[in-house]
Amino acid sequence: MNPTVRRLAFATLLAAGLPVAAQSLHKVDPQQLNDYWILLNHKVDVDVPNSARNVNQPGCAAVSYMIGSDGLPRDLKVEKVFPEGDFGKIAMSAVSDFHYGPALTNQHHEPVATYYVVPFNAPTDPSGQQKVMAPCQLPGYQS
Numbered sequence: 001m002n003p004t005v006r007r008l009a010f011a012t013l014l015a016a017g018l019p020v021a022a023q024s025l026h027k028v029d030p031q032q033l034n035d036y037w038i039l040l041n042h043k044v045d046v047d048v049p050n051s052a053r054n055v056n057q058p059g060c061a062a063v064s065y066m067i068g069s070d071g072l073p074r075d076l077k078v079e080k081v082f083p084e085g086d087f088g089k090i091a092m093s094a095v096s097d098f099h100y101g102p103a104l105t106n107q108h109h110e111p112v113a114t115y116y117v118v119p120f121n122a123p124t125d126p127s128g129q130q131k132v133m134a135p136c137q138l139p140g141y142q143s
Contacts, residue, residue, distance in 0.1 A: 036067075036103055037071065037106065044094050049086065058119075059081070060119050060122075061078060062079045065116075115138050
């Protein structure tokens with residue numbers, strides 16, 4: 001077979017398999033993420049607009065994303081915002097600045113899909129924080 005035809009056939013097969021590979025991405029609950037990836041930075045740069053809707057009250061925003069094999073977030077998407085307002089833009093800005101390192105059990109740097117709930121104006125006690133963050137929990141991630 002001609003080398004050019006062989007390359008074209010391989011590229012076609014590879015492209016046909018990409019949607020299947022994307023669908024099989026392992027979804028990981030945020031509570032279990034440390035089994036795969038460990039957040040390395042605990043301070044992030046966040047873009048906060050000068051004026052925004054509903055940012056003075058307690059609320060949350062859930063951002064879904066994939067952690068690539070290099071430990072950087074990709075395919076970020078604001079999934080939920082409660083209450084309605086501009087929390088999503090701010091949360092997206094924070095999550096886009098995350099940097100991860102592989103856990104010891106993730107020696108092959110397996111990419112995973114996960115999400116992060118950013119609380120806003122939440123009380124300092126854990127039960128109060130959970131109450132503010134509860135509306136932004138996403139279904140479909142194994143726990």
